[in-house]
Each structure stands twice: as C-alpha cells, then as structure tokens.
Amino acid sequence: MTQESVIQNTPVPPPTVTLDPAPALRDNPDRDRYELWSGDELVGLAGYELTSEDTMTLLHVVVTEKFGQSGFARLLLSLMFDDLDARGIKAVPVCTYAQQFIERFPQYRRSVA
Numbered sequence: 001m002t003q004e005s006v007i008q009n010t011p012v013p014p015p016t017v018t019l020d021p022a023p024a025l026r027d028n029p030d031r032d033r034y035e036l037w038s039g040d041e042l043v044g045l046a047g048y049e050l051t052s053e054d055t056m057t058l059l060h061v062v063v064t065e066k067f068g069q070s071g072f073a074r075l076l077l078s079l080m081f082d083d084l085d086a087r088g089i090k091a092v093p094v095c096t097y098a099q100q101f102i103e104r105f106p107q108y109r110r111s112v113a
Contacts, residue, residue: 010105012078015071019043023072025079034083036063036076043067044076051092055113056084058093077101081111 015023019038026035032050036043044063048056063072077098084091090113093099102108 008107010107012074012105013071015075017067017070017072023075025076025083027083034076034080036072036079043072046076046080046095046098048091054088055090055092058091058095058098060095061097073097074101078105078108081108085111 021039023036023038023043026037028035029050032048034046034048036045042064044061044067046061047059049059050056061073061076063070063076081091089111091098091111092113093102102112
C-alpha cells in the first residue's frame with residue numbers, strides 16, 4: 001500500500017457522543033441547507049447556495065451548542081459530501097471549516113468543484 005492510497009482514505013472518526021436515534025442527514029432545499037437530525041432534534045446544518053444544477057457553494061456549517069465539539073460537524077460534512085457525490089453535484093467550499101475538513105480527509109476532494 002502506498003502512502004498516497006493511505007492519505008486518500010483517511011477514516012472520518014465518529015462523533016464522541018452516541019445519539020439515539022442515530023443522526024440522519026436531510027437535504028432541505030426549501031431552506032438551502034442540509035440538516036442533521038436525531039429524531040425530532042436538530043443537531044446541525046450546512047447552508048448552501050445552488051449555483052447550477054451540478055454545483056453548489058457551501059456557505060457555512062453550524063452545530064447546535066448542545067452538540068458542539070463532539071464531532072457532529074465532521075459527521076454532517078462526510079454524509080453531505082457522500083450525498084453530493086452520489087447525486088453528481090460538486091461543492092465550492094467557502095466555509096473555512098469545510099475547507100479544513102477536505103484537507104484533513106482528502107478522499108472528499110472528489111466532491112469539490
């Protein structure tokens with residue numbers, strides 16, 4: 001295994017807090033955001049702007065104070081990028097947290113325009 005293949009598949013650590021029910025990602029295009037929910041409780045969101053049918057600008061990532069510093073922003077972005085990849089949509093990350101996430105987990109560079 002080469003160093004490049006190790007770098008390209010850096011595992012995303014799970015959140016440090018377990019929620020029941022497990023967090024689920026929802027795209028909410030009416031509000032221009034992805035949302036991470038645990039049951040009926042909002043955990044966090046990623047605001048975006050669709051710039052074309054296959055490109056979006058990622059504006060910000062926010063986790064509610066209750067769930068801050070527990071890895072839920074990381075989970076939100078990994079699920080969101082997986083969804084974008086499956087839908088053939090590329091992201092332009094304006095959000096500095098998202099930019100740092102992509103540097104830390106280079107396998108998600110495939111989802112960046």
